[in-house]
Amino acid sequence: MKTRTVPTGQSKWYKTQLLLKNNTIKLFIPDTRKFNKRNLEQMIRSYGMIYIKPERGTYGNGVIRAEQGEHRGFTYQYEETIRHFDTFEAFHSSLAKKTGRRSYLIQKGIHLLKHNGRRFDIRVMVQLSPKGVWEATGIIGRLGHPRKIVTNYHSxxxxxxxxxxxxxxxxxxxLAQLTGELNRLGTRIAAQMQKTFPRHRQFGVDVGLDRTLKPWIIEVNMNPDPYIFNQLKDKSMYRRVMRYRRFYLKQ
Ligand SMILES: Nc1ncnc2c1ncn2[C@@H]1O[C@H](COP(=O)(O)OP(=O)(O)O)[C@@H](O)[C@H]1O
Ligand SMILES: [Mg+2]
Known part of the structure; x- marks a missing residue:
């Protein structure tokens, strides 16, 4: 008997497949595959730097950044630990031990822009307005801890x-131009996600900018934290995010 899979916003793999169906959004999605030996070898050799992450992770937990060194060697970092390997075999078997039986993804690594030597990415908050249209209501940068490879608040x-x-x-x-572009990308993503999650009212899009300032979609969050906007001195975004939220939470 075939079991029907229920759409789940927890799986980064599933959400990526939904976004790939849209030809415009597709242009902004870094190559993403399941973790296995073959994909690891192909991706590290073609991109030089990759991110390996749990299919169902949150808060930056379990995220690994791996690089191919200049002379054949390989390194990976998780949290604040860096490990080096001389051969692909050793590199793979260490990663395979780390990932165990859990499902992980490999994604082309984006060389995120830096501010004072720290990587940052951008969170775009998209919410359904009281009028029923998707609006990007908040946009905020997340500046990573200097010794970490993720930008999450919880990390x-x-x-x-x-x-x-x-x-x-x-x-x-x-900057105004880029913000406009990110807002349009955010609302387009929300509309695409809504096809599968018709009752959903909010999405948080994590966007990385590379050195050419091209935006890349790192992931789409189903339950984005509205309170990060309260960390800004200017409270206008926070107030708008909370106002929209109150409106749809009431319904
Ligand atoms: N492909 C990537 N390139 C560069 N940085 C990445 C990539 N994937 C993840 N990251 C970094 O790791 C963080 C956490 O990854 P993410 O996919 O958002 O998982 P989580 O659900 O744990 O937040 C991102 O916010 C970003 O800083
Ligand atoms: Mg994230």
Whole structure:
């Protein structure tokens, strides 16, 4: 007997497959595959740097960053530990031991922009407005802890205004342009996700910017934390996010 799989917003693999169905969104998704020996070898050799993460992880837990060294060797980092390996075999078997029987994904690594030597990415909050249209209601940067490879708040990341993080990389006109682009991408993603999750009212999109300032979708969160916006001095985004939230929580 065939069992029907219920759509689950917990699986990063499942959510990635949903987004890949949209040809515009697809352009912003880094190559993502299941963790296995073959994919590991192909991806580390073609991208040089990859992220390995639990299919159903949260808060940056269990995320690993791996690189191929200049001379054949390999390294990976998780939390604050870095390990080196001379051969692909040793590298793979250490990772396989770490991942165990749990399902992990491998994603092309994005060389995230830095601010004062710390990596950052961007969270775009998208919510259904009281009028019933998708709106990007908040946008905030997340500045990673200097010794960590993830930017999550629960892993020591610091919510920071994007103006502060991007002012050294962009002019204010370019920043306005990029913000507009991210807002459009966010609402497009929400509309695509809504096809499978019709009752869902909010999504949080994690976006990484590479050195060319191209945005890459790192993941889409089903239950984004609204309180990170309260960390900004300017409370206007926080108030809007909470106002929209109150509206749909009432329904
Ligand atoms: N492909 C990637 N390239 C660069 N950084 C990444 C990549 N994937 C994850 N990260 C970093 O790790 C963090 C956590 O990964 P994410 O996929 O969002 O999992 P989680 O559900 O644990 O938040 C991201 O916010 C980002 O800082
Ligand atoms: Mg995340």
């Amino acid at each position: 020591g990341g610091k919510p920071t205004a994007i103006e502060k993080l991007l002012s050294t990389h962009l002019t204010s006109m370019q």
